[in-house]
Every structure is written in structure tokens, then in C-alpha cells.
Amino acid sequence: MVAEHPASPPARRLRQPSWLDLRLITGVLLVLVSVLLGAKVVAAADRSVQVWALTHDVSAGTILAVADLRPARVRLFDSAAAYLRVPQSPAGRTVTRTLHAGELLPRSAVIVTPPGAIVSIPVQLGNAPGLARGELIDVWSTAKGCAPVQVLSRVPVQEIHEGGGGLSVDAASTQVIVRVAPAEARRVVTALGSESTIRLVVLDGDLPLSAAPKTAVDRCVPISAAGSPYRSSPTAEPAAPSRPAAQPNAPGPPASTDAPTPSPSPPPSSTPTSRRR
16 A cells, blocks of 8 residues: 655745845834934933133233134033033134133123224344243333333233244344234334334233333433432431521520620729839
């Protein structure tokens, strides 16, 4: 007896994979949704903002430029409104106090630049030690045989042009750009027009405020006549007290004199002279 084998099922032909597979599409959608949700959660948890920070030290009165600023991302929480955000550029404004490199720029430290006069001061290289933009300087005028005169006090350096500029005949000088009031600009022009040497003094640290210089810059005061603030004046000898004049018909004893009182002369003798017999 011959055993009967069951009939084999017909063979199924393999199909090529398709990008429209429902499982593949579902997996891709799940990945995208998880990424979006994660990014939203991270963005909601990050409370940092971008504000402006200083790239170097600047003194009060400096007009900010693009090179003076850099964006910084920090967490300020409730005090974020007190600082300038990155979309709002403060370039062209003036700082009202000294700021240091890396310090965040607060809104209260910048104001709209007031009107002023821009003056270029040519200075020999040896008369401007360690000069940089944003530093405070004093400007002095010195002439041979004359006492030095202070032209400007505590002015910030706005720009520095090395080599005297393109139109300068003196390549060994430096053009220092300052921004001052019109009256102070007149003092600078007067000092530059005289036969004197301009010297700059760089101020460092928290120095006390000083009064604006008012000494005429076109007048030569000899050094001997100017004197020194550290020289004490000679002590004068006390004068003899004056003697009050005697007043006529004034009550009281008569004024005494230093002359001695003459003694009275003796009376003449009454004894007769003897005669010789």
C-alpha cells in the first residue's frame, strides 16, 4: 500500500521592501515626536539670555564701538531686564562710569551721546606712554623756561592713529582723538598753536576728582615765579609795636620819654673873694 503525501502549499514569491511600509512610517513619526518634545522641554528649562559684555576696560565718557562689545549668554533670571540684550546694539552711546573687561553692560551705564567737539592731538611717541582706547588722560603743555600748564583733565581717549595719520609729515607722532566741550577744544587749539610740547599723563586707578584747569595756555609763567607748592614761605620778623601819639588836653599822666631829665645847675656862691694885701 502506497502512503499518500499531503500536497505542499504553493510557494509565495518574496516582494521587494517598500518605503510605504506602515511600521516604518510609524517608527519615524515616533522618533520625530520625541525629538520635538525633548527640544521643547530643554528650551523651556533654559532661562539664559544673550546680553552685551565689554571686551576691554573703558572709562567714563568713552563712546562705545562695535569692537568694544561681544555677546555673552548668561542666566540673569529676574535681573535680565537691567542689561542690554544682543538685538539692541549700544554702539554709538556713551558710558557714564568705568567698566572693566568681561563686565556685562547695564542699561543704566549708557546714555545718548551729548553734543561735543572732536579734537585730534598730535603727540610724540615718547610723550604718550602705554596709551590705549578708553583710558583717562591729562593733557599738559610744556615750554622751555615756562612752568607746565594743564590743558585738559580726565578726558577719555576715543581713538588712536599711529604714525601721525596719512596726511601728517611727522611719522614719529601719534594722533590721539578726544571728545570734549567747545571751551576745552579752544584750549587745545591754543596750546597746539604755541611753541610748546604736548605731553599726556595716563590716569590709573580710582583717583579723586579735580577741578577743571583754567590757567591760560598762551601765557608763559617763568618757573622761578611759579614757585613750588612744597616750598614754605620765609618767616617774617615781628614788627616793633607802634607807640600811640600823645593827644593834647587828654587826661592822665603825661607820656614818658626815653631821654634823661637834666639835673638843675647849682646856684652861684655868695662868699666874697679874698684879696691879697
